[in-house]
Amino acid sequence: MELSYQEKVTLIKLRELKKVSFDKLVKETGLDQVAVMRAILWLQSKRLAKLHEKQKRIVKITELGEKYAKIGLPERRALELLVEKGKVTLEDLREVLSEDELRPIIGILRKEGWATVRKEDGVLTLELTEKGKDALTKERPIDIALKVLAEKREVEVKEIENLLPLKELKTRKIGEEDAKAEREVEITDEGLKIASEGLELKEEVSILTPELIKSGGWRNVEFKRFNIHAPVKRLYPGKKQPYRTFLDKIRRKLIEMGFIEMTVESLIETQFWNFDALFQPQNHPARDWTDTYQLKYPKYGSLPDETLVERIKASHEHGWITGSKGWGYKWDPRTAMLLMPRAHATALSARQLGKGVQIPGKYFAIQRVFRPDVLDRTHLIEFNQVDGFVVGETLTFKHLLGILKRFAVEIAGAKKVKFLPDYYPFTEPSVQMSAYHEELGWVEFGGAGVFREEMTKALGIDVPAIAWGIGIDRLAMFKLGIDDIRYLFSYDLKWLREAKLVW
């Protein structure tokens, strides 16, 4: 039979003692109470020992009793003063007694025969008797009872009743009666048999130390049983920001889908790349002071090489050789040089097209952009845009729809999509896509269009280029379980610590 270290120790002791009180058994085994009780219960379940419980009456010391044990019963304190002075008034007794103790003291002293009482000049006066003189060195039953109680805290009723009626302790409020379960443990025949056959006793350890492993000592020890249900400390691991993890996943997906990542050296952009290269006329409402940030410092950037600038200018003014009529206004290079925090990631597409691209080619950027807005539950002042383009000789409008649909399926897990006509200054035709998400319903998930030829031709690209952008914020909020968009850039450490894993 498999027995734990504690069970073995307990059984060995029981073999010696046969039947013993629980308290004594604890003392004998040298283990702690909980361990012994656990061992007994296990032994009982294995039918090796029996636990008997019966109630017994006890007297417990009260708080007052404890106090008297320290400073003496009131009558003894009064006696000491009497012995010292021979004669005292009630007023004198206030020195050693409290108000509560004062009232019954005359009765007690008289009953004990330690003092006589009379009135002198209208004042109650107590005078020490002979018996009183001797009493100082004699212990009464109540004095003995108090001493025993103070020492043992609790005593069996019958032990007190050998000294004095229990009632007296109760009226003096130095002891109170209580009931207590008395536990006795008895070894069974089966237990005796096993114990007699000899038990191999191993030391119990709570921690498996390297020494125990190296020395092989682990073979001779028992491991203390742990309470595996006990609560543990809350840990906060180092983690990536959940929105970052979300963005990383989108980045990985796009790379898997064959897209090349575009990056840029500054968050600041010239209006040239933000607007002009995208064929947005200089009087376009989106370029209004209220809708576009401008920099105070530095104010102006520089323009790219002259050929490109000339083409963009011509494209805006009269359409250049792009087959377009152009916007029909005078293009101002100074306006194009104004600097701004980049307002959309499409500026990166324009830069890339201007630098030259693989044809066919697929490109993307995850870019931090800025809009003049108020920061609240539904608006950010800076956010990440996922944007890019696909360029190829044979691309058509149905490919544009195909690219968008693939995003909806791959990234949003959408089963259905629908397309709406849309408008961007730099694409024609333009499409908005709504994707059906199981939990969110129809979500505006992205937009696309074929870059206008006024733009692509000027940037030196002669084949169709399909621009696309995907709106990831609602999806991110869903994945992160938030309804306040500011939590994408959370300043709330508690939330970050508790945020569920995203992958």
Place this chain on the structure above:
Amino acid sequence: MPKFDVAKHDLERLVGKEFTVEEWEDLFLYAKCELDDIWEHEGKIYFKADAKDTNRPDLWSAEGIARQVRWALGMVRGLPRYDIEESDVIVYVDEKLKDIRPFGVYAVVEDLELDEEALKQIIQLQEKVALTLGRKRKEVAIGTFDFDKLRPPFYYKAVEPKKIEFVPLNCEREMSAEEILEEHEKGKEYGHLIKGRPYYPLLVDSEGNVLSMPPVINSETHGKVTEETKSIFIDITGWHLETIMLALNVIVTALAERGGKIRSVRVIYKDFELKTPDLTPKEFEVDLNYIKRLAGVELTDKDIKDLLERMMYEVDFVDRRAKLKYPAFRNDIMHPRDVLEDVLIAYGYNNIEPEEPELAVQGKGDDFVDFENAIRDLMVGFGLQEVMTFNLTNREAQFDKMNIPEKDIVEIENPISQKWSALRRWLLPSLMEFLGRNTHEEYPQRIFEVGKVTLIDESRETKTISESKLGVAIAHPKVTFTEAKEILDSVLRHLGAEYAIREIEHGSFISGRAGEIIVEGKKVGIIGEIHPQVLENWGVEMPVAAFEIFLRPFYKEGVF
């Protein structure tokens, strides 16, 4: 972008046919509108239309949507025809308006029967056109008047402000021009468009009654349009004839959709004369193969003709080209692409089977972004929590609160809030702000960010560069310089860099516990124990040790 309200019953009486709400949702697409919202009011159904195209004012009203739907469904084909009869109305334009608001164009529409909903649409259309096409009335301001109450001819005059006095719309008393600009709601909103000029534009009738002070406000007493109005006089002013003529065409044809008869007006300038409106169709030409090549669906010439006729074009084939006429209420056709889009919208985007292009290309992530991600993984390994904070900040956060003197910083001219008026030039203020906002949260707090800082660099196209940096901050009761240095030391060993720390005095850090991080003789970062003054400035009651380093100096092209 423009959003406007339309009533379902109004749309249906204009189309002459009833539809379900779901059908309307699809029909809206022909008019480049999204059905944004639906509600009911007094038993009638209303829609919020979100017009996608900022260059198609003809589609920003119930009349415009209904017209496009009639054509798209083939109830009518080709160019919309509007008859114009000449009226004997003349408007004289004052030459002195040349530098103030030079042009005005006019029309009369008769035989109208307006109810509440029709009146609402007219007003709404005027507002949307003046707001979006008109750039908040700068380019286009529109006035409509009850023609039967007016005494032509009219004079569009330049008048000295102090000589102007009339009862402006929604007021009960005469006001001077100055009072209108100072006190009237519209005066405050649009007064800046004329304020400070020696003359203000004024439209008056033959008896000298003021009809309007464009582009600010109309008269309350002369010619206000009501449900009883049968004939409307339209006045549109602005800076470019082409733009205001377009606006006029949009308005008069919308009224004609409600049964109105258009009458032209003679507009007499000093050197020339106009007859407005001019609804002569515009012309364009496209190569049919171009359309077919980009559409991605099989289209015959006949298909293209049919689709374009349903988008209100008149189509004639000459060789392989289509000669097109399109309505005078549009001016957005610049390129064959614009025609292509109309073909596709008429075809229906959702009737086209999406097809993913098969391109032999291979994806690739930017190597430096991979490097940044590797740094993030390493920092997470130290048990640090990543944070993402904003690049937008302000001078106070970057300098004053960090206890250092001001330096050059990229600043925004027109911030929405002073709080977001500059781009950060170092990361630690962002991390300090983060710690300051989490003082109630359990310590230790160990955070990092891999983020951008933006610095001035005159040699670059944008005069700036945004560099990638790693910032680390650790806050708990026993933190010291040493803990920050342990992490720094480990990071730099993982990057294979030998480094030295040069002791410096720096306002953000405790003296004797701050240093510059030097790699190959160059400063790459800063490390130290945050100065208690700085902690106090951010409301952090816990010691903080921190560092930040540039990442670019440690980047080597990946080996793969």
